[in-house]
Amino acid sequence: MKVLVLGARGMLGKDLVPFLSAKHQVFGRDIDDFDITDLQRVKNEIKTHSPQAVINAAAYTDVDGCESNPAMAFSVNAEGARNVALGCAANKARMIHLSTDYVFDGSSLSPYREEDPPNPLNVYGLSKLKGEQYIEKIIQNHLIIRTQWLFGRHGKNFVDTILRLAERQEEIRIVNDQKGAPTFTKDLSWAIGGLLEKEATGILHVTNAGACTWYEFARQILQERNPAKRKVQLTPISSTELSRPAKRPANSVLDCHRFEKLMGQNQKMRPWKESLKEYLACKEDRK
Template sequence: MHILITGSNGMLGHALTAVLSQQHKLTGLDLPDLDITNLSAVKSAVSFHQPDLIINAAAYTDVDGCETNVDHAFAVNALGPRNLAVVCNELNIPMVHISTDYVFDGTAASPYRETDKPNPRSVYGKSKLLGEQYVRELTNKHYIIRTSWLFGENGKNFVATMLRLAKERDEIGVVNDQTGSPTYTRDLANAISELIQQPAYGTYHITNSGTCTWYQFAREIFRQAGINKVRVKPITTEEINRPAPRPRYSVLDNYLWRLQGMRPLRQYKDALTDYLKSLTKEENQ
């Protein structure tokens, strides 16, 4: 299969490339080679490369930046997926679209299923939800994948940030009132690789197993990394005072993934172990 990946230079794009290149022919496109907000550019790129499937991993993921760059957020996160969906529908090409836990408001007391009603509170979440809606409405052959708290190689992420701060500070304040499921990009890419083998179209929640707060995640990162000299201080969301509201509880129930007969992704702690090993390997090369 020939797969075109948009946003191929991003963290998930790199993981998708590493995983899918083992079985498929790949074309990776990112800025400046492809601007998904430009419909004619999308049409030209797809016509030229003639893929059998498109994976949209392109997004404007600066959650706080979205609050002030509203037009840009909706252009990339909503109109971009719309453009891809239109072209996919015209050419009868399946599409994979990556979405987020931020489409929910975070007020639930149990994990969100795919059938639960979204209610985003941030511009980022609202723009991603509109992108989902365009994909559903404009093309039948789609996989919409909501995931959360991504970490992995080749990109900014919470794990890398904690490891960097540990070299700079003796104490780090980390939010302890937001709960989610950290997800390793390599594991997500493997799940996507499994899913696209069959026309099981629809919306899926796909995350690593297990839940934690950001504070608990930071403690686990330092435990596994053998960092003992840094004190991790639990703080509240209000103390951070970020521009964009965050979901307090955004655990995703991988319900339809399980119903489809797919194996649950491994525990996030085990995935973290492999990620830290990959970082050590990179440092030693």
């Protein structure tokens, strides 16, 4: 299958492109090639490559940055997604789009299902939701994959931040009132590869299995790997104490049953703790 991946040089894109290339003819493009906010360019590129599927992993992902630059957030995450949908519709390509748990307000006591009403708390979430809504209106042949808390070899991520802080600080203060599922970009790439071969349309939640708070995630990282072998004090704090520009949902764990049903037996995403172990082992090997 011919597949065009947008955001190919992002954290997910850099795992996704080589993974899909084993089986498909993949064209990876990013902002240096063309900007998804340029409708004409998007249409031309999709026409030129004539892919059967376009995977849109391009986004403005700086959640706090979106608060101070909402125009940019909406331009990339909403209008950009709309442009890709228009380009796909005009060229009869299927659109697979990456979205986020931040479309929810996190007040639910149970994991969010695809049909639960969104209610974003921040500009990033609002702009990603607007992107979803454009896609749903413009192109029938679409799949929106909501995921969360990504970590991978090719981007700034929480795991690396904790390891770096552990080398420098005696104490690390981490929020303990936000819950989600850490998700390995390698595993998400595998899931997207599987979904390319399914007919599914609509919205789908895909994350690694299990859930934790950021504090619990940090504790697990340091249990697995403490590079300096130092005693680091990990202190749980509240989101209010951290006081970041963008408000985050308290419980945005996603219910992935629809994905599991679609993929069939033994095709589940593995528990995040297993993926973390593999990620840390890969980092160690590359030293």
